[in-house]
Amino acid sequence: MTRETLTEKAPSGLAHETIARSTTAVGSVAVVGLGYVGLPLAILAGERGFWVRGFDVDTRKIESLRARRAPFLSKEETAQFKKSRMHIGDNDALLVDADIYLICVPTPVNENHEPDLGPLIEASKRIGPYVRKGALVIIESTVDPGACERVALPIIERDSGLTAEKDFLFAHCPERINPGDSVWDVRTIPRVVGGSGEKSLNAAVAFYQSILDGPIKPMGSIREAEAVKMVENAFRDVNIAFVNELAMSFAKGGLDIVNVIEGASTKPFAFMPHFPGCGVGGHCIPVDPYYLIRYGHENGFEHRFLAMAREINNGMPHYTVDLLEQELEERGAELNGATVALLGLAYKRDVPDLRESPALTIRSALEMRGAIIRTFDPFVPGESTHTSLESVFDGADAAIIATDHSLFRTLAPEQFQRYGISVVIDGRNCLDKLAFAESPVTYRGIGH
Numbered sequence: 001m002t003r004e005t006l007t008e009k010a011p012s013g014l015a016h017e018t019i020a021r022s023t024t025a026v027g028s029v030a031v032v033g034l035g036y037v038g039l040p041l042a043i044l045a046g047e048r049g050f051w052v053r054g055f056d057v058d059t060r061k062i063e064s065l066r067a068r069r070a071p072f073l074s075k076e077e078t079a080q081f082k083k084s085r086m087h088i089g090d091n092d093a094l095l096v097d098a099d100i101y102l103i104c105v106p107t108p109v110n111e112n113h114e115p116d117l118g119p120l121i122e123a124s125k126r127i128g129p130y131v132r133k134g135a136l137v138i139i140e141s142t143v144d145p146g147a148c149e150r151v152a153l154p155i156i157e158r159d160s161g162l163t164a165e166k167d168f169l170f171a172h173c174p175e176r177i178n179p180g181d182s183v184w185d186v187r188t189i190p191r192v193v194g195g196s197g198e199k200s201l202n203a204a205v206a207f208y209q210s211i212l213d214g215p216i217k218p219m220g221s222i223r224e225a226e227a228v229k230m231v232e233n234a235f236r237d238v239n240i241a242f243v244n245e246l247a248m249s250f251a252k253g254g255l256d257i258v259n260v261i262e263g264a265s266t267k268p269f270a271f272m273p274h275f276p277g278c279g280v281g282g283h284c285i286p287v288d289p290y291y292l293i294r295y296g297h298e299n300g301f302e303h304r305f306l307a308m309a310r311e312i313n314n315g316m317p318h319y320t321v322d323l324l325e326q327e328l329e330e331r332g333a334e335l336n337g338a339t340v341a342l343l344g345l346a347y348k349r350d351v352p353d354l355r356e357s358p359a360l361t362i363r364s365a366l367e368m369r370g371a372i373i374r375t376f377d378p379f380v381p382g383e384s385t386h387t388s389l390e391s392v393f394d395g396a397d398a399a400i401i402a403t404d405h406s407l408f409r410t411l412a413p414e415q416f417q418r419y420g421i422s423v424v425i426d427g428r429n430c431l432d433k434l435a436f437a438e439s440p441v442t443y444r445g446i447g448h
Ligand SMILES: NC(=O)c1ccc[n+]([C@@H]2O[C@H](COP(=O)([O-])OP(=O)(O)OC[C@H]3O[C@@H](n4cnc5c(N)ncnc54)[C@H](O)[C@@H]3O)[C@@H](O)[C@H]2O)c1
Pocket: 032, 033, 034, 035, 036, 037, 038, 055, 056, 057, 058, 061, 104, 105, 106, 107, 119, 120, 122, 123, 126, 140, 141, 142, 143, 174, 175, 176, 177, 178, 179, 283, 284
C-alpha cells in the first residue's frame, strides 16, 4: 500500500473527517501499542497539544479503547482519556506521515525464558513504509543493550528507504512507569534518552520536554539508555532474590526477616530495604533480567548472579505452597483434597494485571498437589471463582494471600476462624502477625 492510497482511504471504523490533520496540533504522534505504557503516553501527548493516533493489533482492545474503556488507567488518566480525541485502530492509515512514532509494544519472554522481540520486529515493519524524512522514531519498549539498533533500526531504514540521523531521527527512551503508583506517573517520572546521533538525541529530548514534567537525562548512546532500564530491573530482581533467600534461611533458624530488615533500615546510608514474598510478577522484573542474561551470553559472558536471582524468585510460589503443605501436615491434615482459598491473582496490590503473576503459579502448584482451589481477586473478577471474601472462605480449610490488595490487608484472625480456616499463609507478609498469636489459626508469612 502506498502513502497516496492510504491518505485517500479512511481507516476502517473511522469517519473520513477523522483522518484530516488537526490544524491546531503542535505535531502528530503515532503511538504503536496501547497498553500500560503506550496509552497513558498517548493521552498525555494529546493533552499537551499533539494530534495523536493510537495503533494496536488487538481488535478487542481497540473496540474497548474506542469506547474509552481501559481498566488499567488511573482515575485521572481515565478522565483525560474520556476527553481525548485520539484516533484508535489497527489500520495502517493511522501510521502515515506522523511527525513522531512512539513504539510501546511488549517485549516478553517465551516459556523457555528466551526474549521474544517478535512484537518489536512486527511494529518496525509496520511503521517502516510510512516513516518520512524528518520524522522522529522513539522506542519505549524495554530491550537489551543494542537491540534497538540491531533489530528495529535496520527494518525501519530498509522499509522507509531512509537513513537514521541523516534522513530521519531515531531514539530510545525506556519507560519506567509503575502501575498503581500515585506519586510517579507518566508525567513525573524522570527519563533517560539515547539517540542514534546528536540530532536524534536533541529531537527526542525536546519532544519529552514538551510533554513531561519530570527531568530528562540524555545518555551517551541508545545502548546506554537500553542498559539503564535493564540494570534498574535486574537490581530489583537480585535484591528481592537476596531477601527471599534470607527469608527461607531465617525461617529455618527461627528469625523473622521482616524485623531484621526493619532493623537494618535504620542505617541511614548504604542500605535499601527490599522485602520477601511469594514471587515476583509483572511485565518487567521477572522478564527483563532474561534480556540482560542473553545480552551477556551473546557477548561471551554468563550472568550467573542474574540467573540465580531468577531461579530463586521463580521458586517462591512453590516455597509458599510447601509452607501450606507443612502446616497442614503439622495439624494432621493433607494438602491433597484440602480446599484452599487463594486471595489475589494480580501480581501486585490494587491493580488488575495478571502478567507473570506468582499467584497463577501458586494456583497451578496447588492444583498439581491435589488441592481444591477457590480464588478471589476483586481487581480481576473474570479470573476469580468467587466474588466475595465470605463466599471464598465458606468451606475452605486454608488460605493463601498471594496479593496484598487493600481489601485483604486488614483481615483479622477471627475472619478466618469464623469459617473454619485453620492455616493462613501470608505470601505478602501483609497481615498483623501478632494478632494471630492468641488465635487457633496458624499464621505463616514468608520468613515472617
Ligand atoms: N507495564 C509496565 O509496568 C511497564 C513499565 C515500564 C516499561 N514497560 C515496557 O514497555 C513495553 C510495553 O509494555 P506494556 O506493559 O505497555 O505492554 P501491554 O501488553 O500492556 O501493551 C502492549 C500493547 O501492544 C500491542 N501490540 C503488540 N504487538 C503489536 C504490534 N506489532 N503493533 C502494534 N501493537 C502491538 C498489544 O496488543 C498491547 O495492547 C514493554 O517492553 C515493557 O517491558 C512496561
